[in-house]
Amino acid sequence: MTTRPPTLDEVALRAGVSVGTVSRVINNRRHVSQKARQAVESAVAELGYVPNVAARSLASQRRGAVVLAISSDDPALFANLFFAEVITGVNAVIEETDLELLLILAASERGRARLARVLQSRGADGVMLLALRENDPLAKVAEAGNVPVVHGGRPLDRAPRWYVDADNRGGAREAVEYLISTGRRAIGTVTGPLDMHAGVSRYLGFREAVALAGLDDHRVVHADFTEPGGAAAMARLLDEHPDLDAVFVASDAMAAGALHILRERGRAVPEDVAVVGFNDILTARHTRPALTTIRQPIVALGSEMTRMLVRVLGGEEPTPLILPTELVIRESA
The missing domain is CATH 1.10.260.40 (lambda repressor-like DNA-binding domains)
Structure with a gap:
């Protein structure tokens, strides 16, 4: 043995x-x-x-730096509390090591070229990728760098060797099952982008829950994980489905926009329309009313993907990790 x-x-x-x-x-x-x-x-x-002998030989050639590459060039990125919490988790683990952290916003051709230059010059020992979309060229740039690559969130179009993700599908299903348990029947959803794994998984969780309850799943509007996107989607849902009595919104930022439209349209929350979000960022505790949501461990997402990369650099072969989610009940549902 x-x-x-x-x-x-x-x-x-x-x-x-x-x-x-x-x-x-x-x-x-x-x-x-x-x-x-x-x-x-x-x-x-x-x-x-x-x-690991190979890892030891590589160690002598290391630059002592890793890259967090985010598939976004939005100047308002750091106002998005999701990314802020991920970076908090990344930094917490980096501080336990002697590694330096390089942050690259790489949705544009210029940003991807910057990452390629860093990797071609051996300026980093590994890469963490975040917010990838389907067929995202950023993934190809990282993989061509011949360094370990850890994904924060699974990509939609590939099966990476190393990744950390949350149980998006299970969390969405739990959100809708909770709405059903409170007597709601005309339930809609505002989805995230369907070229992202998280957007697709949360949409599938919604569909599974309503199908198992024998309810309609046609009250759907697709959006983009932003507050303005959530507001526009909520307005469209109300226009197309005036019977709506509950909505699962696939991010707290979008849910904040949805709550604004519901107030504007004179729909009381949760009396007329119950609302459940996803993420449990700080915003969820300060909306009016406070947002019932699915908590995913965002800081842990950042820390665990960084810890995974550190382990790979140390010669280990960690397995992918799925973090659990949790329903947090507040006033909106």
Whole structure:
């Protein structure tokens, strides 16, 4: 019977330090205290950990930097609390290592060329990709860089080796099942972009829930994960389906726009129309009324994809990770 070799995580747990510290000690990097170094060396000896030889040889050529490349060039990106929380999670793990973080907005040809230059010059050891759309050329640029690539959120058109995602489909299904449990029957949805995995998955979750309940699934308007997009979609839903008594909105930003239109049209929330969002960003707690939503662990999405990349750079082979979601009930439904 073959014994599984210990992992970096197990060495870190035994030594009582971070995975980044273990990686720095193994690769003989600086900025590690003598106490931490001794703890790691002791854990390595005790567990019989053998570093990946190929990874060790690559370590000497590393630049000590990783890239977070976002498929967006929107100047208002950092006003979007989803991205702000992801970056918070990324930075929390980066601070445990001696890596530098490079942020590249790369939806445009110029942004993608910038990423290509960084990778061609060996200016980064790995890449994290976020907000990819179907057939996004950013993925090809990253893959051509011959460095590890970790995806934040699954791409729609490929099966990457490493990714971290949330249970978008299950969360959407839970949102609609909750609306049904409160007696709503004329339920609609404002979807996200259907060239993104999250947009498609949340739409499928809506359709599954209403189908299982024997309800119609035709009250649908597609939007773009933005507040103005959510407002426009909500106005169209009300125009086309005046009988609407509930709506699942596939992001909190869009739900904020939807609530504005409902107030403008004189529809009381939740008495006339119940509303459930998705994400549980800070905005959800401060809408009028406060938004019932599906919480996905956004900060953890950033931290886990960064931790996954650190593990790959340390010679490990982590498996993809799906993070759980949770219904948060407030006043809107």
